[in-house]
Amino acid sequence: MKIFKIIFKNAFRHKLRVFLTIVGISIAVMAFGLLRTVVTAWNAGVEASSANRLVVRQAVSFIFPLPYADREQIAKIPGVEVVSPFMWFGGVYLDKKNFFARMACDPETVFDVYPEYLVDQSVKETFKKERNSCIIGEALAKQFNLKLGDVMNIDGDIYPGKWQFTVRGIYKPRDKTVDATQMLFDWKYVDERMKQDSPERAGMIGWYSVRIKDPAQSATISERIDALFKNSRAETKTETERAFQQGFVASSGAIITAMNVMAFVIIGIIMLVLGNTMIMSARERTREYAVLKTLGFQGGHLIAFIAGESLIISLMGGLLGLGILFPFVAAFEAFMPKGFFPVFNIENTTIIIAASSALAVGFAASIFPIQRALKTSIVNGLRHIG
Amino acid sequence: MANAITIESVSKTYQRDKMSVPVLNNVSLEIPEGEFIALMGPSGSGKTTLLNLIAGIDRPTKGRILVGGTDISTLSETSLAKWRSSKVGFIFQFYNLIPVLTAFENVELPLTLTKLTKAERKRQVELALQVVGLSDRMNHYPKQLSGGQEQRVAIARAIASDPSIIVADEPTGDLDKKSADEIMTLLTRLNKEFHKTIVMVTHDPSAADRATLVRHLEKGDLLG
Ligand SMILES: Nc1ncnc2c1ncn2[C@@H]1O[C@H](COP(=O)(O)OP(=O)(O)OP(=O)(O)O)[C@@H](O)[C@H]1O
Numbered sequence: 001m002k003i004f005k006i007i008f009k010n011a012f013r014h015k016l017r018v019f020l021t022i023v024g025i026s027i028a029v030m031a032f033g034l035l036r037t038v039v040t041a042w043n044a045g046v047e048a049s050s051a052n053r054l055v056v057r058q059a060v061s062f063i064f065p066l067p068y069a070d071r072e073q074i075a076k077i078p079g080v081e082v083v084s085p086f087m088w089f090g091g092v093y094l095d096k097k098n099f100f101a102r103m104a105c106d107p108e109t110v111f112d113v114y115p116e117y118l119v120d121q122s123v124k125e126t127f128k129k130e131r132n133s134c135i136i137g138e139a140l141a142k143q144f145n146l147k148l149g150d151v152m153n154i155d156g157d158i159y160p161g162k163w164q165f166t167v168r169g170i171y172k173p174r175d176k177t178v179d180a181t182q183m184l185f186d187w188k189y190v191d192e193r194m195k196q197d198s199p200e201r202a203g204m205i206g207w208y209s210v211r212i213k214d215p216a217q218s219a220t221i222s223e224r225i226d227a228l229f230k231n232s233r234a235e236t237k238t239e240t241e242r243a244f245q246q247g248f249v250a251s252s253g254a255i256i257t258a259m260n261v262m263a264f265v266i267i268g269i270i271m272l273v274l275g276n277t278m279i280m281s282a283r284e285r286t287r288e289y290a291v292l293k294t295l296g297f298q299g300g301h302l303i304a305f306i307a308g309e310s311l312i313i314s315l316m317g318g319l320l321g322l323g324i325l326f327p328f329v330a331a332f333e334a335f336m337p338k339g340f341f342p343v344f345n346i347e348n349t350t351i352i353i354a355a356s357s358a359l360a361v362g363f364a365a366s367i368f369p370i371q372r373a374l375k376t377s378i379v380n381g382l383r384h385i386g
Numbered sequence: 387m388a389n390a391i392t393i394e395s396v397s398k399t400y401q402r403d404k405m406s407v408p409v410l411n412n413v414s415l416e417i418p419e420g421e422f423i424a425l426m427g428p429s430g431s432g433k434t435t436l437l438n439l440i441a442g443i444d445r446p447t448k449g450r451i452l453v454g455g456t457d458i459s460t461l462s463e464t465s466l467a468k469w470r471s472s473k474v475g476f477i478f479q480f481y482n483l484i485p486v487l488t489a490f491e492n493v494e495l496p497l498t499l500t501k502l503t504k505a506e507r508k509r510q511v512e513l514a515l516q517v518v519g520l521s522d523r524m525n526h527y528p529k530q531l532s533g534g535q536e537q538r539v540a541i542a543r544a545i546a547s548d549p550s551i552i553v554a555d556e557p558t559g560d561l562d563k564k565s566a567d568e569i570m571t572l573l574t575r576l577n578k579e580f581h582k583t584i585v586m587v588t589h590d591p592s593a594a595d596r597a598t599l600v601r602h603l604e605k606g607d608l609l610g
Pocket residue numbers: 379380400401402407409427428429430431432433434435436
């Protein structure tokens with residue numbers, strides 16, 4: 001008979017109590033994992049952003065457009081390598097529920113600024129030549145079962161009318177943090193229609209993505225860009241892409257902070273649940289521990305018994321929790337509007353934090369009972385009724 | 387014959403809420419090897435306390451206790467634990483078996499602290515259970531056994547590591563007459579056939595009759 005066998009038998013002495021404790025821990029671990037996954041999904045945009053990219057937007061708000069004419073001036077600033085315009089297009093594809101980024105861009109430069117969207121050279125060439133072609137992300141293609149040559153009909157809202165785009169390329173994301181749900185098409189195609197329908201809106205873009213040579217220069221270059229348009233009709237605000245994304249995320253920052261705090265509060269709750277179980281078990285066994293000591297078992301043995309039992313319970317809860325986390329996250333994603341979180345997966349760090357928290361909680365919950373078991377003298381333990 | 391146990395002017399005082407409660411007053415006692423001694427006396431007279439001191443699970447406030455030539459009042463906590471596991475077998479009024487372990491595992495428990503191999507342990511456990519007549523109940527859990535049977539498992543546990551001294555605190559206190567008689571017959575056998583020195587606390591005169599020596603405690607004083 002090994003010590004481990006005794007620990008195991010002890011852990012399952014009160015089947016219902018242990019079962020409830022394990023279920024409690026696993027639900028908490030699952031909730032922790034889900035919260036962390038939502039938080040990391042939210043932050044994924046920030047992490048994916050690059051330090052050598054600046055975003056130039058209208059000073060008041062990024063919903064106001066900038067003149068296309070600014071482009072050349074920005075390009076002249078030393079340290080600027082590529083200036084690429086973007087415009088949020090909006091519109092409805094098939095159904096209002098379908099939520100993914102539809103963006104007008106410059107086919108000549110878009111992939112120089114965003115090398116993380118991987119496409120073949122031949123696709124890039126077609127994209128430059130064919131006005132109404134579009135390139136879509138791999139995930140988007142999969143979601144709507146789109147193949148090369150398919151036509152996508154978009155009902156315009158910001159840019160009214162019926163729009164048709166032919167899928168000429170499907171980009172692959174360079175890694176997991178890259179959004180693979182975007183739709184990119186030629187800004188000139190949109191602008192030409194604007195020139196006819198509402199000329200006052202022609203020649204405008206949403207924002208510029210600027211690739212710079214040296215990230216250390218970002219502050220200086222940003223200042224110089226903004227200085228160019230000072231006192232013009234459309235003053236600009238330039239910041240690193242990371243800051244731009246953070247600004248985006250910051251609007252929901254309070255909620256994110258709350259979720260982060262909640263995630264760690266949950267760990268505290270697991271500790272209380274397990275601590276309570278362990279204290280109850282150890283108290284009931286006061287006399288048994290005294291008997292074990294009488295038979296010659298020592299402090300180290302009792303520590304192994306109690307900590308071992310606590311760890312078995314916490315690890316089983318932790319494993320079960322991680323086991324149900326995956327289907328839960330999948331279900332959660334299915335429940336959210338499609339593409340709401342372009343990147344939604346359980347990070348390894350989340351798994352590691354969850355597992356090591358369960359482990360740490362297992363240790364922590366056994367401290368009190370261990371201390372008590374060691375402190376109680378044999379004579380008093382044997383006199384204990386309970 | 388040499389003395390198995392020598393108690394020299396032992397006093398024991400418990401601290402309770404800043405008050406000292408004297409429990410044993412200057413008790414001296416010699417127990418020769420192979421003796422079966424019964425300690426009797428009214429409730430609260432200090433019988434359990436004296437037994438605990440002999441068994442090395444409590445320490446005297448004053449005096450010395452020599453067991454098999456070792457002064458156990460000077461041993462460290464660790465040495466005392468080792469000493470207990472090899473030299474003393476314990477029998478309690480309420481059996482104190484571990485409920486999640488089978489009869490076999492309960493008897494094996496103290497042997498897990500020894501260097502014996504698995505096969506050797508198995509032999510010892512089977513032998514001990516055979517002595518107490520429970521070979522057919524090895525895989526039963528305590529709650530599947532009667533009180534008398536549980537106490538016999540406890541006796542098997544006490545003798546498994548072959549100690550020279552057995553201490554028993556009211557071993558029949560919770561049993562009916564018939565089971566009590568069986569337990570006493572068993573203890574007598576351990577004393578006669580296996581030459582164990584036995585120190586037993588009891589309230590039961592018929593149990594005390596089986597002992598070779600009876601001593602009385604009264605308010606912490608050893609009479610006679
Ligand atoms: N650990 C302790 N702390 C404080 N007082 C104690 C402790 N153990 C025993 N006492 C006190 O010492 C006295 C003797 O107790 P002991 O258990 O030795 O009596 P006993 O003769 O075995 O009695 P019983 O026949 O009821 O078992 C009692 O008054 C008891 O309350």
